[in-house]
Amino acid sequence: MRVQVNARNRAFQFEAAAGEKVLYCGLRAKIGLPYECATGTCGTCKARLLDGRIDDGWPQAPGKKSLKTAQGEFLMCQCTALTDLNLEVASFVYPADPSSPPVGGYAGALEAVRPLTHDVAAFDVALERPCEFEAGQFMALGAPGVPGLRGYSMVNFDRPARRLSFVAKKKPGGGFSEWLFSAGAAGARLEMVGPLGKAVFSPSLGKNILCIAGGSGIAGMMSILARAQAADYFSKHEVRLFFGVRTMRDVFFLDELARYPQAEITIALSEEDPPAQAGKLKFARGFVHEVAKREMAGKYQNVRAYLAGPPPAVDAAIRVLLLEAKLTTDNVRYDKFS
């Protein structure tokens, strides 16, 4: 089926396969359609249906709450084309960078789920065909019998990657994470779409890096560190990372983080004082944005910041970086999942 998207600056056309979400078809065709979470929660990928029929895969998607559905607005990440479509997207749309990793459907076997803390686990997917992605990107993952997809950032960085590593936090009522933590998930075939996300790092950036992550938001930062290490980025640029959790019971990846002695890494504990014996990593008391603010004073020259974690933590970090550090908006990168 043919989809025509009338954007503010021009029109685009692409093919939509039966049963495939309109957004993924457009991204696959290297059209830079607007999206952020790509999984129904944020509402960024809204479009207006001018002509044709669609099937809405998730009529109750939280991302629909600000949509004018009576005027034909819908989420491209949740809907499939039933006929040729004529859509309107009320933003400027440009072709994607031809050198960016292609978006597509991938599948692989879920390997052992390893608990990292009482409510966070790491898991790997052995891909059936290799995948290319940028450090900081995520995949929309689907599990058998669980409706919808959920976004998880890659922890590793390999090009091409035959295996993808992820981190998931157990959320009560979170379909995918509950399934993942259940017995019998290991070995299951996972389907996924990606790579997605614009908060990406590539060594050609040539700037000092500041990563601020809360909880499982550390995942994408690990990929950035791995990419930086592989390119010997630390020898020319300063890399600082702040990782916020509540208590020592919630912290993970300490050994993995200690493998980057050239990066300045600080663990922020919001609910208890740091341990006396801290090993190679620095610890501090406070919310991660507060600790970052204290430690970063006077160190914002030529900085690109990457943020990830729970929305209140990301918002608080944005506030510090724009209002106090006076970073320009193009140097504050994050993908809002909700």
Added chain:
Amino acid sequence: MARHLVCKTADVPENGLKECEADGGLKLVVANSGGEFFGFQAMCPHQDVPLCEGLFDGATLTCHMHLWQWDVRSGSPMGIAEAPLQKYALSVEGDSIYLGGESSALDVGELFNGIAPKTLQALARIAQREEFAENSVIYRIGDAATDFFVLESGRVEFLIGRGEKQDPAGFMMRKGEIIGWAALLESHPQRIASAKALEKSALLRINGKQALKLLEADPASGYTVMRRLSGLVTRFLTPAGAQ
């Protein structure tokens, strides 16, 4: 316009924001910039996020969702923002803030917003307001590009190609957007697309040569307008992946 109370000056903290509903029902966000008050549309023009939840340092207003930014003195977009804010004139009397009028399409527009008031008024004098019915043609490919238009309300679509082979080439939907800017170029160009009102629309028609003459007489404003015009043109020429 009747005088509508917006709020008390004490309601808006210094270098802070507050969403207010003025008498008469209009919702707006009021910014207190060092004791001076500026009023804007309450919701972000990008994705309908309340701007009162945004960030404000006393000069620049930032929507927290996708970091669109505006200069509060003019409502002009900054950084990655794609649209200006609708600004509302406010007047302070004693401890109360009252609503004046809303800014004209010219002033909210992406080319002329915030330029010298005298030049803005002169442009307003040579502007003719025209209404176009739904599906009516504003201009066709090949027509002489003598006038440009500023969208006041409605929605305008561009089409490239002729006859049966017409394809959509973008659309304009925000108050203040400029249609047919080729009329501001020196080389007496022709229209390269046709423009059609998708719904009942009101536009301000301005003669390109006359506008250029006014801008020549006020080089500071003229420079601002030409710089913005080049930004507007490049937005349509931006190469792949440059977003």
